[in-house]
Amino acid sequence: MFDKIWNQHVITGKVGEPQLMYVDLHLVHEVTSPQAFEGLRENQRRVRRPDKTFATMDHNVPTKDVFNVKDAIAKKQMTTLQHNAEEFGVTLASVGTEDQGIIHVVGPQLGLTQPGKIIVCGDSHTSTHGAFGAIAFGIGTSEVEHVFATQTIWQQKPKTMGIHIHGDLQNGVTAKDIIMALIGQNGFDYFTGYAIEFYGNVIDAMSMEERMTMCNMVIEGGAKMGQMKPDQTTFDYVRGRKYAPRDMAAAIDYWSQFYTDDPSAYDQVMDFDVSTLAPYVTWGTNPGMAIPIDGQFPEPKDINDEKAYKYVGLTPGHSPEEIKLGFAFFGSCTNGRLADLKAAANILKGHHIAPGLTALVVPGSIAIKEAAEAIGLDQIFKDAGCDWRMPGCSACLGMNPDQVPAGVHCASTSNRNFEGRQGAGSITHLASPQMVAAAAIHGHFIDIRKEAI
Ligand SMILES: CC(C)[C@H](C(=O)O)[C@@H](O)C(=O)O
Numbered sequence: 001m002f003d004k005i006w007n008q009h010v011i012t013g014k015v016g017e018p019q020l021m022y023v024d025l026h027l028v029h030e031v032t033s034p035q036a037f038e039g040l041r042e043n044q045r046r047v048r049r050p051d052k053t054f055a056t057m058d059h060n061v062p063t064k065d066v067f068n069v070k071d072a073i074a075k076k077q078m079t080t081l082q083h084n085a086e087e088f089g090v091t092l093a094s095v096g097t098e099d100q101g102i103i104h105v106v107g108p109q110l111g112l113t114q115p116g117k118i119i120v121c122g123d124s125h126t127s128t129h130g131a132f133g134a135i136a137f138g139i140g141t142s143e144v145e146h147v148f149a150t151q152t153i154w155q156q157k158p159k160t161m162g163i164h165i166h167g168d169l170q171n172g173v174t175a176k177d178i179i180m181a182l183i184g185q186n187g188f189d190y191f192t193g194y195a196i197e198f199y200g201n202v203i204d205a206m207s208m209e210e211r212m213t214m215c216n217m218v219i220e221g222g223a224k225m226g227q228m229k230p231d232q233t234t235f236d237y238v239r240g241r242k243y244a245p246r247d248m249a250a251a252i253d254y255w256s257q258f259y260t261d262d263p264s265a266y267d268q269v270m271d272f273d274v275s276t277l278a279p280y281v282t283w284g285t286n287p288g289m290a291i292p293i294d295g296q297f298p299e300p301k302d303i304n305d306e307k308a309y310k311y312v313g314l315t316p317g318h319s320p321e322e323i324k325l326g327f328a329f330f331g332s333c334t335n336g337r338l339a340d341l342k343a344a345a346n347i348l349k350g351h352h353i354a355p356g357l358t359a360l361v362v363p364g365s366i367a368i369k370e371a372a373e374a375i376g377l378d379q380i381f382k383d384a385g386c387d388w389r390m391p392g393c394s395a396c397l398g399m400n401p402d403q404v405p406a407g408v409h410c411a412s413t414s415n416r417n418f419e420g421r422q423g424a425g426s427i428t429h430l431a432s433p434q435m436v437a438a439a440a441i442h443g444h445f446i447d448i449r450k451e452a453i
């Protein structure tokens with residue numbers, strides 16, 4: 001599949017060397033675009049294909065009092081994107097507009113993300129879009145400028161890895177746990193540089209939301225991108241969306257060629273049986289420092305582990321159930337979609353979060369917020385004692401007012417647990433929305449497979 005899409009986009013160059021690739025969709029946000037637009041201006045260039053470029057504001061946006069941006073840098077980045085979008089004719093889903101949200105949530109939601117495309121964005125979690133059977137990867141700011149100016153990018157073809165995901169998932173075990181386990185069991189750099197294709201009965205049965213969660217996090221294992229072959233689930237998801245192809249029959253006909261004929265086509269293969277998989281939780285300061293909920297914090301194997309233990313204030317040999325949580329975060333481009341909010345609300349319904357715990361619920365987009373409100377999810381969260389917010393990256397990273405206080409342990413549905421990621425001194429524990437919901441009720445993680453909540 002990877003080669004089929006790749007070969008259709010090569011403009012010039014040989015395999016083994018950088019090749020010039022055509023880009024079908026360029027997604028943009030306020031953090032990595034300012035210098036790129038500035039570069040165009042300095043060189044008196046324009047955006048070559050504004051119709052293939054789409055921007056949102058997400059990282060800096062406050063989720064409460066959204067027009068009152070207090071931080072000077074945040075404000076500057078937001079107004080700069082507004083001006084740049086106007087000057088260069090790029091469509092921008094600005095704050096307060098109906099399409100606002102996290103770029104990796106909004107692209108798929110609007111039907112911009114489609115099978116067979118090459119999709120880039122100045123953001124590492126661009127890998128999310130590979131869930132549709134696209135080639136989608138993050139690029140740097142100088143590359144953003146190149147794509148603006150030429151609608152092309154130089155890329156060396158990555159190696160491919162096929163990961164066969166099979167077996168039967170136990171109740172309470174999710175797509176998030178699969179990707180966290182793959183990274184936890186193999187290490188945060190094991191997949192470095194690979195274009196991964198996930199396949200097998202577990203993937204076939206997944207919703208687009210679940211597939212996106214997995215592809216979103218592949219880069220936390222070092223991978224260049226993740227993919228799944230487009231199928232009926234993909235086509236049904238795209239159909240009817242704002243920018244979906246008008247002739248869906250013709251599109252589906254074209255998209256249907258994108259599958260891997262034979263696993264021998266991959267440079268490497270891996271087999272992953274999910275049948276005994278437990279929900280996963282991270283204990284440390286990179287997503288590779290993850291263990292099953294019924295496991296124990298491991299003995300430190302190097303200086304990084306020792307540093308991580310020092311930062312998080314935990315001790316080897318203990319259980320994740322012993323972490324005393326002060327914060328829960330529901331949201332991000334990993335798990336801020338309607339299905340994720342539904343899964344969390346299902347668990348929180350009729351319960352209250354633990355005394356002293358703060359819980360933020362941040363839908364990935366305005367559309368998700370409205371859809372959630374239409375089915376009463378906001379009320380379930382509020383009744384449980386959670387704070388229901390406007391969309392944005394929020395507490396996924398400390399670039400806006402939503403921050404986890406220093407020394408506080410946060411159960412989070414996001415994708416990164418680096419030092420200070422959710423605010424200076426904050427301690428992040430990544431998990432699925434279901435696990436975070438149960439943890440919020442109890443004030444500590446529990447094994448949702450066995451305990452009554
Ligand atoms: C700000 C941006 C460049 C960054 C990324 O590339 O991923 C952010 O989205 C993140 O999740 O850390």
Ligand code: SF4
Binds near residue numbers: 334414
């Ligand atoms: S939600 Fe988090 S991971 Fe996703 S783009 Fe925003 S900051 Fe990056």
